[in-house]
Amino acid sequence: MTTADVVGPDRPTPLEEEEIPGGFAGLYQRAWLNLRTGNLGPVPIIVGEILVVIIFGLTATNFFTSVNFVNLITQTAGTAMLAYGVVYVLLLGEIDLSIGYVAGIGALIVAELQLPGSSWQMNGILAMIIAVIACAAIGGVQGSIVAFVGVPSFVVTLGGFLIWQGVILNKLEQRGTIIIQDRWINYTDLYIFSPWLGWIIAAIFTALYPISILYKLLVARGTQIAQQNWLLVGIKTAGIALAAFGTVAIANHGKIISTPEGLPLACVIIVLFFVLLTFLAKWTTFGRHVYAVGGNAEAARRAGISVPRIRVLVFMVSGATAGIGGIIFAAQVNSVALTFPPGNLLLNAIASAVIGGVSLFGGRGEVRGALLGAILIGTLQNGLNTLNVSNGWIYIITGLVLLGAVTLDTFARRLQARSGR
């Protein structure tokens, strides 16, 4: 038997997998191929976001203002943080229902630790570090019950949901609201960078993507790994630059009475964690193992990956991001009250990740999906608020968008399966 005989009978090489040329032709070919096979990536959600912005820009008077833009960022930051953690948990095919109240616990801990006049009063930064570690530990305990005892994560975190809600109730029912006076804590949501610092930050984040490409080329030295399509790299870099500098430009433009607005620290925090958590998911062995466990836990186990360890670590990530998100929410109102967590925090965070294309069954999705989803939900709710739409309608419309996004994704997936990709 010759090699040719072996090759012959197998199904023919799909035409689309053949050499995709560089430059414009390659770009066009790739885009058309992806569209035809339902591999849409983040395109629908970005299109949706642009549509939402245009609609509200035309209908609401206060929507298209620089001040509202900064508001939108500070309102969305906390949800996005929680949604990042949700992505990791969903990648494993698990769920974490406790994050809303774990966020509350994070906020409660910083509020307690910064309490002026108490014997334990400490620096806000230290208080935040302790709070995030505590929330990660909560996630670790819940994750351990899932990983080692084998209780379904839905049940474990439902228990967490009730327990942490109870702890917050016990703490705040008599005390009422705790005011946060520590400036470092409040800065997490409300600090505004001066205009030129904003520009520098935009430049730094814009540079990250080209740097990552250069690093890849450096590692690929001496091998025959497929070349980058430089046009695509250029377009992506330009897109990131547009988003970064555009954000800073709009934010710098505004004025509240006479105080100039600018890039809020909250924005930098969510972008920073977006970069960090994307790096963790895509560039490290840990991230690779998360995808592996979510795709086929048994295969991962046989490959020598410690599945329980990955599960525990992921729930710790989820707890930590919830804690950070909680601190940002507390900073937004300079206090922790019984009404924490605000609105439908848990469901908004999960909806953000799901709208962003993260599968509930594990193994598929990216951190960027959570960011895009949170921005879409945030914009929608902010825009409807500026239109003075009732809360009922805001929920209904958010629900419809969630359904629409998932339906579109399901169709795209079916198309993908049919085209064998």
Next chain:
Amino acid sequence: MSDETPLLQLRDISKSFGSVQALAGVDFEVRRGEVMALVGDNGAGKSTLVKCVAGTHAADGGQIIFEGREVHIHGPKDAGRLGIEVVYQDLALCDNLDVVQNMYLGREVSRFQVLSEAPMEQHTSETLASLAVTTISSVRQTVATLSGGQRQSVAVARAVMWNSKLVILDEPTAALGVAQTEQVLALVRRLGEQGLGVILISHNLHDVFETADRITVLRLGRDVGVFDRRTTTQQAVVEAITAGVPTKVSGITSTAEAPA
């Protein structure tokens, strides 16, 4: 075939699960560069025997001799360290990961936990090329997009990539069509030609006779004969599998070669 010491030699292996005697004094051997088929009816003990070698089960009694030295295999990691790799029937591939990611699963090349994709991709391509697996057009395709034969090729390539000396294949063609079966069988023969020892578990005697150099038959937890493929017939093997005359009686040490 050379007369050097066999790559793997099992002596008098026994294993029971509670009151069920799964293996009762089984002798078995594989030489370097040889495809040894392991056949038998359901419940004959094929999987149990292989799991004892792979470290999934610990044998109750008997000796495992690998490359002339007696070894004790307490887990899959021990087996891996010796150079024994198993390709299970379900392949243990992650559908959502691409070919490179699956090949290096659990053994990623990294610097300070940061993945080095390029060397992994390069080596994956080279390994597939060395096995003449040419049907996979891109090693960056996810496994979900591959055909059954291609998946099997990836799983086998993964097993041989780690300087393994003995590759155990559990029913590699059970789920495949005719063309893909041919493709995988050619790959199995190539492993033998490259000097590896191969244990091929199969129900399909046609495949076994196309691929194997020798055939060990198990029945009810005992080895009932070793056949040389060139000098035996399917008829003889079928008789051994079902109820034919045992060529070995337990308690009497057998010779490795069975009467033709």
